[in-house]
Amino acid sequence: MKVIFVGAGPGDPELLTIKGHKALSSADVVIYAGSLVNPALLDACKEACQIYDSASMNLEEIIEVCHKSIIEHKTVVRLHTGDFSIFGSLREQIEKLNDLGIEFELIPGVSSFLGAASSLKIEYTVPEISQSLIITRMEGRTPVPSKESIASFAKHQTSMAIFLSSGMVKEVVEALHEGGYALDTPAAMVYKATWPDEKILRGTLRNIAELAEEAGISKTALIIVGNCLGMDFNNSKLYDKDFKHEFRN
Helix, strand or coil, X not given: CCEEEEECECCCHHHCCHHHHHHHHHCCEEEECCCXXXXXXXXXXXXXXXXXXXXXXXXXXXXXXXXXXXXXXXXXXXXXCECCCCCCCHHHHHXXXXXXXXXXXXXXXXXXXXXXXXXXXXXXXXXXXXXXXXEEECCCCCCCCHHHCHHHHHCCCCEEEEECCXXXXXXXXXXXXXXXXXXXXXXXXXXXXXXXXXXXXXXECCCHHHHHHHHCCCCCEEEXXXXXXXXXXXCCCCCCCCCCECCEC
């Protein structure tokens, strides 16, 4: 018996991976991040499955359920939103499991920054416009290392996906502008990407905070910034008829 961490995807139940669905449908116990995971995903659970909402649980309580279930020879699924490798509080859980000698497995999921890009119909890495994506967050109750401030990253002028910061849009804009982004830089916010009640806001750094306020969006949204959102683009070399590589002479 083991604990299986499953990335639930960004919201749409059909974006749960096949491997994740198999684990979820065969689990005896499921601990899911209730404040973020679409409850429709739980329809995959078998009738006898014990389901816990971790929104009201602390780390010790989560590990206690895992430990007790493993002793009872039950398979446990820890269902995280998106993919647990990004702002998933994963490390602290697996270290506790290691201390208890409990085996675990990780099944990756589709992150919300990928769901948001599909909803926006964009590519983060546009040739000669931006070839990098910075995934970060604004400092809030949880601090951010000083070398990883929004302003310091803004100096790179690349695509950015900013998590956990939709309640601080004005501060995010100030930091981005301080770091070097012009106020006419394209910006967007995607609320609950791929969910039925998804909302998309498009604007620039100059007005994105105002748009968020008007829409009443202050949580569960990603902030996307950069010229990947703009109209300029260049064709890649990959399909250029004059560009030779090992598969095309």
